[in-house]
Amino acid sequence: MSEAEDRTVLEQATRLLQAHALCDRCLGRLFGWLGTDTTNVERGRAIKLVLTMDADLKLRAGDREQGMSMLSLLAGPGMFQPARIRAERESIDYVHGTTCYLCYLDDCVFDRIPGTVEKALDISRDVEFGNFLVGSIPIPILAERQDELAGAQEILHAETLKSDFNREFGKILQRELKKPVEFAKPDIVIVYDMEKDSLALQINPLFVSGRYRKLARGIPQSLWSCGECNGKGCDACNNTGRKYSDSISEYVGIPAKEAFQGTRFKFHAAGREDIDVLMLGSGRPFVVEISEPQVRNIDFHSLTERVKADSEGKIEVSGLAPSDRASAQHLKEQASRNIKEYHALISTESEVDEQILAKAMEQLRDIELSQRTPNRVKHRRSDLVRIKHIYEVQLDKRDTHVIEGTFKVQGGTYVKELISGDNGRTTPSLAELLGTPCTCSELTVTAIHS
Ligand SMILES: [Zn+2]
Numbered sequence: 001m002s003e004a005e006d007r008t009v010l011e012q013a014t015r016l017l018q019a020h021a022l023c024d025r026c027l028g029r030l031f032g033w034l035g036t037d038t039t040n041v042e043r044g045r046a047i048k049l050v051l052t053m054d055a056d057l058k059l060r061a062g063d064r065e066q067g068m069s070m071l072s073l074l075a076g077p078g079m080f081q082p083a084r085i086r087a088e089r090e091s092i093d094y095v096h097g098t099t100c101y102l103c104y105l106d107d108c109v110f111d112r113i114p115g116t117v118e119k120a121l122d123i124s125r126d127v128e129f130g131n132f133l134v135g136s137i138p139i140p141i142l143a144e145r146q147d148e149l150a151g152a153q154e155i156l157h158a159e160t161l162k163s164d165f166n167r168e169f170g171k172i173l174q175r176e177l178k179k180p181v182e183f184a185k186p187d188i189v190i191v192y193d194m195e196k197d198s199l200a201l202q203i204n205p206l207f208v209s210g211r212y213r214k215l216a217r218g219i220p221q222s223l224w225s226c227g228e229c230n231g232k233g234c235d236a237c238n239n240t241g242r243k244y245s246d247s248i249s250e251y252v253g254i255p256a257k258e259a260f261q262g263t264r265f266k267f268h269a270a271g272r273e274d275i276d277v278l279m280l281g282s283g284r285p286f287v288v289e290i291s292e293p294q295v296r297n298i299d300f301h302s303l304t305e306r307v308k309a310d311s312e313g314k315i316e317v318s319g320l321a322p323s324d325r326a327s328a329q330h331l332k333e334q335a336s337r338n339i340k341e342y343h344a345l346i347s348t349e350s351e352v353d354e355q356i357l358a359k360a361m362e363q364l365r366d367i368e369l370s371q372r373t374p375n376r377v378k379h380r381r382s383d384l385v386r387i388k389h390i391y392e393v394q395l396d397k398r399d400t401h402v403i404e405g406t407f408k409v410q411g412g413t414y415v416k417e418l419i420s421g422d423n424g425r426t427t428p429s430l431a432e433l434l435g436t437p438c439t440c441s442e443l444t445v446t447a448i449h450s
């Protein structure tokens with residue numbers, strides 16, 4: 001233990017007051033982590049009161065010099081009323097008009113709390129939120145003063161100005177708002193800048209999960225910019241800047257953004273189907289993220305109806321429910337682990353014998369597929385070999401050169417390439433097993449099990 005650590009709270013407090021004027025709260029805050037179920041103001045007052053009593057004891061015991069110097073310290077830099085009364089009675093001189101070194105520049109930052117609470121009520125009035133958090137940016141010079149003072153006096157259990165302010169501000173605001181403070185995932189954060197004396201309202205995003213079904217081919221999952229102009233607009237794209245006029249993310253995201261009165265949306269999905277592929281069954285899981293929503297509770301039934309109406313029945317959503325960021329982040333990894341079922345129409349170059357078809361089904365049951373990134377997506381995915389599990393394949397001949405197939409596969413399997421073989425990049429493949437080139441002419445996702 002160093003010499004400083006050996007000092008009592010009263011000895012430390014005396015040294016602090018000898019260095020600078022400190023109000024009750026700021027003196028108490030320098031011992032803020034000591035003791036519980038109290039306040040910094042109470043800590044500061046208690047210390048000053050005991051020191052005043054000590055001074056009194058000294059005066060009564062005849063140690064007038066020591067007693068007077070303590071009273072003058074408490075009445076001056078301590079700004080302590082009981083010490084001032086006693087000092088005046090004893091005609092002891094002390095410095096008048098001192099202001100606290102740690103909370104006062106032109107005014108005391110803590111005195112601004114009532115006014116700041118009023119402003120906070122004002123800026124949050126038109127926003128719907130269930131809980132909140134306050135934050136603050138301290139005046140740098142005040143924060144530095146405390147750090148320096150605590151360092152010089154080896155004060156080890158001080159609370160910061162910021163934390164002290166936030167708690168006091170939050171406590172009063174909570175009472176006025178009648179809403180709980182939430183530390184982990186607050187709906188809104190109200191931040192007070194002490195230097196600028198300004199308040200900022202940060203509205204945190206909200207998340208809605210659900211599943212979508214895509215009932216028409218030719219719709220990409222996300223907005224696809226025109227390849228000619230990169231979205232700037234050109235003759236090729238009729239100055240729209242886009243390759244396709246619509247997208248699933250917009251059919252879901254735009255009505256959601258409008259319902260929540262947000263500023264932007266982001267669409268997260270558990271994988272994606274190709275533009276020409278239908279998504280049926282119970283649909284594909286997604287989470288839509290809405291930035292700066294003014295409204296947090298909406299009627300999910302009307303949003304469901306609105307998506308269907310806006311897309312003219314091409315996109316349907318179901319199971320809409322409040323969600324969170326973790327679920328949105330979880331979707332990607334979920335997509336590569338879940339089991340998907342597909343229905344495909346397959347064209348074969350030569351007619352396939354029923355026996356060979358039956359054998360191929362056997363050969364594709366419960367196997368590990370080795371799939372190198374397909375040629376057609378090489379430009380946007382890294383070129384590597386992925387191992388995917390094929391659970392079950394059902395093949396039925398529909399015509400001389402047409403096979404109907406159902407595939408139960410691990411998420412992330414490229415089914416079109418499982419059929420064609422992609423020039424040997426996917427093995428085994430249907431084309432390889434049937435001994436004739438095969439192409440997938442129509443594909444539908446019929447189920448995603450998650
Ligand atoms: Zn102070």
Ligand SMILES: [Zn+2]
Nearest residue numbers: 226229234237
């Ligand atoms: Zn263009």
